[in-house]
Amino acid sequence: MQVTRRQALGLSAGAMAFVALGPGLKAARADEAATQKMLMDFTGGKEPASGKITLTAPEIAENGNTVPITVAVESEMTDASYVESVTVLAEGNPNPEVATFHFSPLSGEATATTRMRLAKTQNVVAVAKMSDGSVFMDKKQVKVTIGGCGG
Amino acid sequence: MAAPKPRVKVPKSASAGEVITIKTLISHKMESGQRKDKDGKVIPREIINKFTCEFNGKPVFSCDVEPAISANPYFEFSAKVMESGTFKFAWVDDNGETYTHEQAIEVK
Amino acid sequence: MLSRKLILTAAAAIAATGMAVSAAWAEPVDEDLVIDGEKKMVTRTKAPEGHPFDEVMSGWLFRTPETRQLEEDSFSNPGMLYVERGEEIWNTVEGEAGKSCASCHGDASKTMAGVGASYPKWDAQAKRPINIELQIDKCRTGAMKAEPYKFDAADQKALTTFIKYQSLGQPMHVDLSQGDLQSWWEKGKDLYYTRTGQLNLSCASCHEENNGQYIRADHLSQGNVNGFPTYRLKQANMVSLHNRFRGCIRDTRASFPAAFSDDLMALEVYVTWRGTGLSIETPAVRQ
Numbered sequence: 001m002q003v004t005r006r007q008a009l010g011l012s013a014g015a016m017a018f019v020a021l022g023p024g025l026k027a028a029r030a031d032e033a034a035t036q037k038m039l040m041d042f043t044g045g046k047e048p049a050s051g052k053i054t055l056t057a058p059e060i061a062e063n064g065n066t067v068p069i070t071v072a073v074e075s076e077m078t079d080a081s082y083v084e085s086v087t088v089l090a091e092g093n094p095n096p097e098v099a100t101f102h103f104s105p106l107s108g109e110a111t112a113t114t115r116m117r118l119a120k121t122q123n124v125v126a127v128a129k130m131s132d133g134s135v136f137m138d139k140k141q142v143k144v145t146i147g148g149c150g151g
Numbered sequence: 152m153a154a155p156k157p158r159v160k161v162p163k164s165a166s167a168g169e170v171i172t173i174k175t176l177i178s179h180k181m182e183s184g185q186r187k188d189k190d191g192k193v194i195p196r197e198i199i200n201k202f203t204c205e206f207n208g209k210p211v212f213s214c215d216v217e218p219a220i221s222a223n224p225y226f227e228f229s230a231k232v233m234e235s236g237t238f239k240f241a242w243v244d245d246n247g248e249t250y251t252h253e254q255a256i257e258v259k
Numbered sequence: 260m261l262s263r264k265l266i267l268t269a270a271a272a273i274a275a276t277g278m279a280v281s282a283a284w285a286e287p288v289d290e291d292l293v294i295d296g297e298k299k300m301v302t303r304t305k306a307p308e309g310h311p312f313d314e315v316m317s318g319w320l321f322r323t324p325e326t327r328q329l330e331e332d333s334f335s336n337p338g339m340l341y342v343e344r345g346e347e348i349w350n351t352v353e354g355e356a357g358k359s360c361a362s363c364h365g366d367a368s369k370t371m372a373g374v375g376a377s378y379p380k381w382d383a384q385a386k387r388p389i390n391i392e393l394q395i396d397k398c399r400t401g402a403m404k405a406e407p408y409k410f411d412a413a414d415q416k417a418l419t420t421f422i423k424y425q426s427l428g429q430p431m432h433v434d435l436s437q438g439d440l441q442s443w444w445e446k447g448k449d450l451y452y453t454r455t456g457q458l459n460l461s462c463a464s465c466h467e468e469n470n471g472q473y474i475r476a477d478h479l480s481q482g483n484v485n486g487f488p489t490y491r492l493k494q495a496n497m498v499s500l501h502n503r504f505r506g507c508i509r510d511t512r513a514s515f516p517a518a519f520s521d522d523l524m525a526l527e528v529y530v531t532w533r534g535t536g537l538s539i540e541t542p543a544v545r546q
Contacts, residue, residue: 062323062546063492066221066337077231090219094185098219101228106211108170108231114214115221117183145476147493147546156343160334178340181495222495223337 031122035089035096039127039137042087042100048127048137053086055126055138064118064144071101073110073128073136083110084129092122118144155179155199157252159240164257165232173204173212174227177242177250183218199224201243207236232258283473287320287480288327292540295333298428304536311467317537318480318545321470326492330544338420338490338542341497345421348414354405360418363402367425375423376431376539379528381438388443388524391419392499410518416497420488423541431485431539433531440528447529450522456513462530477546483534484527486543493546500527 039048056070073083082105088098101112110128118124121144127137160174177199184196196218203213212228230238235258242250292300302317319327329335349360349367364370375391382389382397389397395418396407408415435441454461465474466482473479487500501518504526508515516522 058323058325060323062326065495066492068325068329093219095217095219097217099217100215102210102213102215104210104212106206106209106231107229109229111229112212112214113225113227115225117219117221147475147477156340158334158340158343174334176334176337176340178344223340225335225337 031091031093031096035091035125038087038089038096039125042127043129043135046133046135048135050137052136053126053128053138055088055124055140057124057140057142059141060143060145061118062145063147064120066115067118067142067144068113068115069124070113071111071126071128071138075110075130077103077105077107077110079105080131082107082131084131086110086112086126086128088116089125089127090116090118090122091125093117093119098124118142120144155242155244155250157240157242157250159238159252159254161238161254161256164259167233167258168231169258170229170231171256172227173230173238174225175202175204175240176223176225178223179242179244181218181220181222181224185218197245199242200245201241202226203241203243204228204230205239206230206232207234211238232256234258284471285473285478287316287471287478290320290327292317292319292327292331294331294427300428300538300540301430301536302538304430307532307535310533310535312481315483315534315537316470316481317483317485317534317540317543319486319540319543321478321480322544322546326544326546329490330540336490336542336544337495338488338497338544341417341420341488341490342424342542344414344417345419345424348418349421354399354403356402356404358403360398363398367422371422371425373426373429375426375541376429377434379433379440379524379531381440383438386439387521388440388528390500390519390524390527391422392501393519395419395422411499411502416488416499419499420497420542423488423539426539427541428538430536431531432535433528435528435532443525443528444532446521447525447527450526451529454511455508456511458511460511462507462526481533482530483537484530485534485537486540486545488541489543489545491545497542 053071053073058067061067071086073086075081075083083103085100085102087100089096090098098116099114103110123139123141125137125139127135129135155178158176162171165171179199182194182197186194188194198216198218200216202216204211211230214226235256237253237255240252292302294300302319303314306312306315319330333339352359379388379390392415399405400407435444451462462482465479470479470481484500488497491498501523504523505515505518
């Protein structure tokens with residue numbers, strides 16, 4: 001059977017290749033458990049509600065080494081009511097902890113952008129702790145792709 | 152390797168009560184402690200572990216940094232300015248060094 | 260034509276890893292690259308005479324929105340850290356002659372403007388093409404009486420980035436009428452179309468015949484070099500052109516030529532020509 005080079009590259013090289021968990025399902029549960037524990041440590045045992053906080057992350061990260069993320073929390077940011085801190089956790093990384101941002105009324109807005117490393121396709125979680133003790137969270141899945149060639 | 156250099160972008164002026172955006176970047180390998188060298192030995196962790204921003208001596212924003220933050224760490228955040236003054240930025244390195252940068256702003 | 264055996268082996272290998280395999284193609288984006296809201300880059304332009312394409316395109320057009328954004332703001336672009344480092348080196352005295360680059364070349368923003376866009380050039384002394392890295396070494400060993408840089412030394416990459424940055428936005432071109440550059444262009448063209456390695460791929464296999472397709476999850480570009488040295492997210496560092504050449508050839512599972520060897524210099528001449536007219540984007544941001 002003669003297959004042209006073009007067809008072969010289409011067949012074998014393929015398109016979106018995502019890292020599959022496969023036999024690592026057990027490992028995934030352990031990562032989730034570790035992340036959940038860190039989350040609870042941060043909130044002081046409180047289960048976070050959804051809403052108020054938005055985590056922005058790309059759906060597909062072109063490279064897991066440098067993934068831009070933004071957290072934004074709705075808040076008046078006055079002395080009476082403000083966002084104390086936001087922690088970011090990566091469920092599938094060797095260590096789930098990514099960063100904890102500390103805000104103050106002088107922040108004006110509770111928003112922060114940074115760039116993070118993702119070891120593989122996974123959920124990124126952002127949890128906000130408000131000055132009145134309430135906690136909120138947002139979660140996004142980021143697909144981390146395997147590159148092609150070169151360098 | 153040259154000493155880590157900070158780059159900071161702060162508007163030169165603003166109106167009182169305005170919320171401005173500050174962007175910061177510093178050159179740093181952020182060695183995570185996960186990598187191994189050619190002989191299979193773990194390369195020790197060496198990262199920026201904390202970033203702080205103060206305005207006229209008061210804390211505005213800070214970040215506890217973990218190895219999951221990318222090399223050449225980038226932080227972008229907001230600040231509400233009420234009067235003229237100086238922003239002081241500091242990056243704390245695992246190796247005990249602290250890198251600092253200052254930037255003034257005129258607030259009308 | 261790839262043999263049936265090779266395709267089946269490759270397909271089986273990929274199936275065994277449990278990854279989804281399907282052919283995919285995506286348009287490079289139809290967007291303008293404007294840096295800091297003011298400097299408009301040429302990312303698409305009419306191909307030079309004799310080029311296999313009608314239009315040549317910058318690799319920027321093939322990247323994800325997040326990657327493209329990093330290059331649009333010169334403050335966010337991590338490559339600019341290396342431009343600044345390069346400027347420091349430019350002003351630092353090195354070597355027994357007690358000179359810095361600035362001693363002879365003064366203000367780089369004036370003296371180096373356009374220089375990075377016009378290399379490689381013909382080196383009449385060495386009777387071969389010369390690129391920015393080799394030109395730096397020529398100055399170091401000659402006028403400065405300093406040691407040449409080891410290939411891919413951090414300082415070499417930073418200084419090359421700084422020099423090429425002085426040509427940001429200028430059209431990349433190579434003057435093939437200089438010396439014997441034309442015959443090196445021929446040699447480079449030959450190499451571009453020669454298959455190598457266990458995977459039996461040439462530069463053309465990916466960058467000419469399949470740009471726009473995905474190889475695993477990389478969106479293949481035309482393989483133009485207007486952004487080099489580039490800030491690669493993978494390395495979170497500057498990557499030089501010869502490093503990239505060697506990496507690609509290594510990944511075809513061939514033995515790869517030494518940096519600045521005759522083969523790679525010829526390839527640099529030819530591949531630079533293939534992107535004639537594209538704006539220098541150094542430091543470009545790529546995956």
